[in-house]
Amino acid sequence: MSIRSQLLKGILDGCILSVIADESVYGYELSKKLQQVGLSDVSEGTIYPVLLRLQKNGMIKGEMRPSASGPNRKYYDITEQGEEALEIIQEEWDLLVGPVSQLLQGGETP
Amino acid sequence: MSIRSQLLKGILDGCILSVIADESVYGYELSKKLQQVGLSDVSEGTIYPVLLRLQKNGMIKGEMRPSASGPNRKYYDITEQGEEALEIIQEEWDLLVGPVSQLLQGGETP
DNA sequence: TTTTTCTATCTTGTATAACCAGATAGTGAT
DNA sequence: ATCACTATCTGGTTATACAAGATAGAAAAA
Numbered sequence: 036m037s038i039r040s041q042l043l044k045g046i047l048d049g050c051i052l053s054v055i056a057d058e059s060v061y062g063y064e065l066s067k068k069l070q071q072v073g074l075s076d077v078s079e080g081t082i083y084p085v086l087l088r089l090q091k092n093g094m095i096k097g098e099m100r101p102s103a104s105g106p107n108r109k110y111y112d113i114t115e116q117g118e119e120a121l122e123i124i125q126e127e128w129d130l131l132v133g134p135v136s137q138l139l140q141g142g143e144t145p
Numbered sequence: 146m147s148i149r150s151q152l153l154k155g156i157l158d159g160c161i162l163s164v165i166a167d168e169s170v171y172g173y174e175l176s177k178k179l180q181q182v183g184l185s186d187v188s189e190g191t192i193y194p195v196l197l198r199l200q201k202n203g204m205i206k207g208e209m210r211p212s213a214s215g216p217n218r219k220y221y222d223i224t225e226q227g228e229e230a231l232e233i234i235q236e237e238w239d240l241l242v243g244p245v246s247q248l249l250q251g252g253e254t255p
Numbered sequence: 256t257t258t259t260t261c262t263a264t265c266t267t268g269t270a271t272a273a274c275c276a277g278a279t280a281g282t283g284a285t
Numbered sequence: 286a287t288c289a290c291t292a293t294c295t296g297g298t299t300a301t302a303c304a305a306g307a308t309a310g311a312a313a314a315a
Contacts, residue, residue, distance in 0.1 A: 041158075042234075042241050044272060044301075045151030053248045063292050073244035081273055083294055088272090105291045106281045124152075125249045131152050132242060134183035138163045139235045154272075154301060173263050191302055193265055198301095215262040216310045 040076065049124035050074065051085055052117055055095055061108040062086055086111060094120055150186065159234035160184065161195055162227055165205055171218040172196055196221060204230055 054060060054068055062083055069077045089095045094117035097109045113121070164170060164178055172193055179187045199205045204227035207219045223231070 040273060041155035041300080042237055044154035046241075046245055047273080048151075050245060050248050061292080062294095072248060073240065078274080079293080080275065080277095080295095084273080087294080102281090102292085104282065106293075108292070127152055128245070128249050130183070131156075132246065135156055135160060135238070136242065138160050138182060139238050150302060151271080157302080171263080172265095186303095188303075189264080190266095190304060190306090194302080197265080212262085212310090214311070216264075218263070 043074070043077070046128070047077070047081070047085060048089065049121065049128065051082070051089065052094060052113060052121045052124070055111050056113045056118060056121055059110045059112050061110050063108070065111075089117070093117070153184070153187070156238070157187070157191070157195060158199065159231065159238065161192070161199065162204060162223065162231045162234070165221050166223045166228060166231055169220045169222050171220050173218070175221075199227070203227070 050069065051065065054065060060068065062079065065086075066077060066079050066082050069082075086095070086097070090097050090111070093114055095111045095113055097111050099107050099109050102108050160179065161175065164175060170178065172189065175196075176187060176189050176192050179192075196205070196207070200207050200221070203224055205221045205223055207221050209217050209219050212218050
């Protein structure tokens with residue numbers, strides 16, 4: 036397993052919520068978008084379980100829509116609950132990044 | 146489980162390695178240090194298993210030394226292998242922080 | 256002296272999460 | 286027909302963090 040995948044743990048939900056909050060997307064599209072953004076090794080086998088879990092927890096809603104070129108797509112939209120959760124994740128992320136980056140940059144511990 | 150603890154996943158090894166790379170520490174001291182730095186809810190029940198795992202994987206070496214005031218302490222030092230692993234974690238962290246922060250900051254996906 | 260408090264390490268059990276590999280299926284091009 | 290691309294989902298495996306508690310030495314307070 037790559038180290039990258041370990042680092043992803045726990046942040047992936049936030050990333051996916053964030054993309055969905057910005058616009059309606061379906062899973063396959065989402066995986067391409069995350070790869071474009073720089074999260075290059077997030078595969079479908081990882082994304083679909085996350086989407087199902089987020090839906091089960093009421094963070095997002097899924098809706099099947101036909102596609103003009105290919106199989107049906109399941110578009111997801113964020114819920115109110117999902118928006119609240121996303122805000123908390125954003126705050127927690129900001130609180131975490133500072134200390135961790137400073138530690139890893141070899142900053143002396145006081 | 147708190148969202149914070151989810152975010153910690155995968156980064157904790159790097160944080161601990163980083164502190165040990167800076168100086169010899171024992172577990173109890175390490176937990177205090179991490180709390181000071183801002184990783185406030187990292188308890189001993191979390192840290193000791195990580196230390197044992199890192200040692201088992203050859204990233205750090207432990208050595209028991211007596212204490213003038215209290216029980217014996219097990220000091221840990223980083224190994225060459227640990228330093229190499231830490232460098233990779235640092236690089237991966239830098240690659241991850243940018244995209245994730247931008248996503249969470251509500252940046253539009255292209 | 257006894258009790259409490261602080262220091263210090265480790266284990267067991269539990270919940271969550273990400274991944275690999277593969278199944279399933281529609282559409283369009285060669 | 287066959288291949289390639291789009292699209293979703295599942296099962297089994299492994300890694301990880303955490304809570305709670307067991308164990309124990311040393312010093313201060315009662």
